[in-house]
Amino acid sequence: MDIARRLLEGDVRALARAIRLLEDHDPAAEAVLREVRGRAGAAHVVGVTGAPGSGKSTICDQLISRWRAAGHRVGVIAVDPSSPFSGGAILGDRVRMQRHTGDDGVYIRSMAARGHLGGLASAAREAIRLIDASGRDRCLVETVGVGQSELEVMETVDTTVVVTTPVSGDSVQILKAGILEIADVFVVNKADIPGASKVARELRDLTRHVRGTSAWTPPVILTTGTSGDGVDDLLDAVERHHETIASNGELQQRRRDRLQAEIEAIVVERAAERARRELEEGTMGAELSGDLRGIDPYAIADRILNAHASDIP
Ligand SMILES: Nc1nc2c(ncn2[C@@H]2O[C@H](COP(=O)(O)OP(=O)(O)OP(=O)(O)O)[C@@H](O)[C@H]2O)c(=O)[nH]1
Ligand SMILES: [Mg+2]
Incomplete structure (x- = not known):
């Protein structure tokens, strides 16, 4: 329990240890989380997503500075759902953000798909909570690509930055992946390459059509990550977004929705585990023998759920 206390004091090694416990599904992680949970919630969590090589880490590095x-x-979490490595093995991110190593005001951690059967998104969310509780008031979450797990990870942040480039020319691709709806700020990075302002124009047209009624219209910012041009504008947009949703109640609503989704996911996971035990080890298993035709799975599911209804306090 020393870990929780040291984590709350901002000790970076205790933070690293707690995230490791989380990744290892160590029961001690739950205890640490329980102790520190009440102290989280102050950090502004910013997600950065976009195609591989679009410059996400370069931009994160600029924001960190x-x-x-x-x-x-x-605190920074680099999430790579396709990588089998974890624990800081995403080399590119380390190299790109390496000028901050040695500064204990910056904590960078990679998380990969392995070992997160319960969902990379929920592991990332808990890691953010730990970082937050350790007194870090800005948290970055970098994810690669626009697949389902990335979208789920982005649902756990306060402000979502979507990075595009004139190289990939992928504004239409973004629409297809359904990421337009979750973007709070668009970045057209690699503005030093011809075609950037055309991509920016296209995106501005798209955002006007999609989010006509919301209080916040996602701005489109041109940046050159390598030189830092435009990053001040990006920072400004990110902070303005946070202020806007904090003052109009949307932040509170997002956090409420998120908590609800989290509770639902935990219920699903635990109920599925209970059903598996009943059917494989318990008395209900006998139902699934002999002639399987005519077995009503809904009726059995209801009986499993109802059998334990009195357990719920
Ligand atoms: N020309 C140009 N190159 C850039 C710019 N920003 C980043 N790059 C380069 O693009 C390459 C990829 O940058 P990263 O920051 O690693 O991109 P990323 O999106 O984090 O990449 P992954 O994490 O692998 O998906 C590097 O070689 C960067 O130096 C830019 O504004 N202009
Ligand atoms: Mg990267």
């Missing part, structure tokens, strides 16, 4: 200069403490 600016936040550090303004006195913020920062």
Whole structure:
């Protein structure tokens, strides 16, 4: 329990240890989370997503520098659902953000798909909670690509930044992947390459059509990650978005929805585990023998759920 106390004091090694416990599905992780949960909730969590190589890590690195200069403490989670490696093995991110190693105001951690059968998104969410509780008031979550697990990870952040480039020319692709709806800020990175302003124009047209009624219209920011051009504008947009949703109640609503989804997911996971035990080890298993025709799976499911209804306090 020393871990929880040291984590709350901002100790970076306790933070790393707690996230490791989380990844290992160690029961001690749940205990640490229980102790620190009440102290989380102050951090502004920013998600950065986009195609491979679009410049996400380069931009994160620029944001980190600016936040550090303004006195913020920062946590970064780089999520790669396709990678079998974890624990800091996503080399590119390490290299790109490496100038912050040695600064204990910056904590960078990679998370990969392996070992997260319960969902990479929920593991990432718990890791963010730990980072938040450790007194880091800015948290970045970088994910690669626009698949289902990335979308789920993005549902756990406060502000979603979607990075495009004139190289990929993928504004239409983004529409297809359904990411337009979750973007709070669009970045057209690699603005030093011809075609960037055309992509920006297309995106501005798209956002006007999609989010006509919301209080927030996603701005489209041109950046050159390598030189830092436009990153101040990006930072400004990100902070303005946070202020907007914090003051109009949307942040509170998002956090409420998120908590609801989290509870639903836990119920599903635990109920499925209970059903599996009943059917494989318990008395209900006898139902699934002999002539299987005519067995009503809905009736059996209801009986499993109802058998334990009195357990619920
Ligand atoms: N020309 C140009 N190159 C850039 C710019 N920003 C980043 N790059 C380069 O693009 C390459 C990929 O950058 P990263 O920041 O690693 O991109 P990423 O999106 O994090 O990549 P993954 O994490 O592998 O998906 C690197 O070689 C960067 O130097 C830019 O504004 N202009
Ligand atoms: Mg990267």
